[in-house]
Amino acid sequence: MSDQAKPLSGLRVLVPRGGIWGDLVSQALREQGAQTVIAPLVDFAHTSEEEKLVAALHDLENGEFDWMTATSATVADVLKHHNAVFHERTKVAIVGEATAVAFREAGYPVTLTPKEDENSTHQLLKEWHEIDAGNVLRVLTLRSDVATPVLTQGLISRGHNVTQVLAFRTIGVPASVHIREDIDSGRINAILVASAKIAEQVREQFVNVPKDTLVVCVGENTLAAAAELGLPGCSEGNSTLRQAIIDAVESAIDHSDMLD
Template identity: 65%
Template sequence: MSAESKPLSGLRVLVPRGGTWGELVSKALREQGASTVIAPLVDFGHTSEEDKLVDALHRLEAGDFQWMTATSATVVDVLAHHQAVIPKHTEVAVVGEATLQAFEAAGYEVARTPQDGDNTTEGLLKVWPEIETDEVLKVLTLRSDVAKPVLTEGLISRGHDVTQVVAFRTVGVPASVHIREDVQSGRINALLIASPAIAREVAKQFPDIPENTIVACVGPHTHEAAIDSGVKHTAEHVESDMKHALIETVESVIDQSDMLD
């Protein structure tokens, strides 16, 4: 397929997160013909449960947990920030391609992750045979302040001993003057909104989005948050083939769990 015939040819997309997530999404978009600008609009901040987190990480290093779960690549950053190490006998279960890549890049072996394209928290619960036995497992679940505790609730409902900790908060990051000018001028002609937190930052930081700019919200909750936040978008783009291709490309590599933080 030539560059001109790819579905996203000619599109310059703002990718609103960095790290493994941003690189994974950017690579997928470039393969479909887009050019990308990684400009993080959100990052992680210290949790309101810092003492609880520190205690849980000490217990983790001491070998108190048989399993640890994560649904965000940011958990790897939290572990590094606290200089915490997962013991070899503690097994790791994760959701999301970006999460998997981040853990593997940090040198951790992931024992359980969803299979067969069902890359969701429910999908992980389906392919985790150890949680369906009579043994009560001690599990540490680490998540963001905005992620729904689906894994935690699924494990508790099966009778396991779960320590759940909000490991980080999502905080806004101001875009550079250069990025704001590129959005306002239309040189960046597509904005990717991949979480409610990002929707709020887009509304606040880019109040005057040009009419020709495609605003692509990934997931219904994100779309609702964008509307509620007052993100301006052009109604004609709803049926745009390029907008649909942009969203589908992102969804092909990123699970909803990876969009919550």
């Protein structure tokens, strides 16, 4: 397909996260003809549960856990920062393509991840047969302070011994003056909003978004947060361009990767 024939040809899209997530999303958008501008509006800070995290990682190295779970690529960064070591007996279950890439690039084991066409937390709970085998498992779950603890709650409801730790905090990052000028002038044609925290930052930082700029929310949690914030544009109907952006993002990133 020529660039002119691609659905997002000529569209300049702001991608609000960097790292592996930003790279995967940008690639998917560019494959559909878009030009992408990676401008992180969120970043990750040390957890408020640092002592609990250090103690949990010590137990992880000593083989105290049967399983460890992660639903964010940032967990891999946290593990590297702490020089975490996995005991050979501990298995690892993860959700999200960006998470899988980050773990493998860091050299960490991945035992179980949901099938590619439905890489979600709910699908992991369906495919994770050991959690319904009758044995009580000791599981370490690591997540962001703003992530919905679907996996943790699913394991607890099945009677497992779960140590849940907030591995990192998600914080807002000011956009550069150049990015704000590009938004105000309409040189950026679409703003991707992929989590509740990003919706909050877009609402706070970009107060003069032109009416013809697409504000594209991806995921039910994001839409709900945008509606609560009164973020203009996110609740509007899906135009062809809006849907093409959503489809491109969802082809690269599962909703579980959008909870940070």
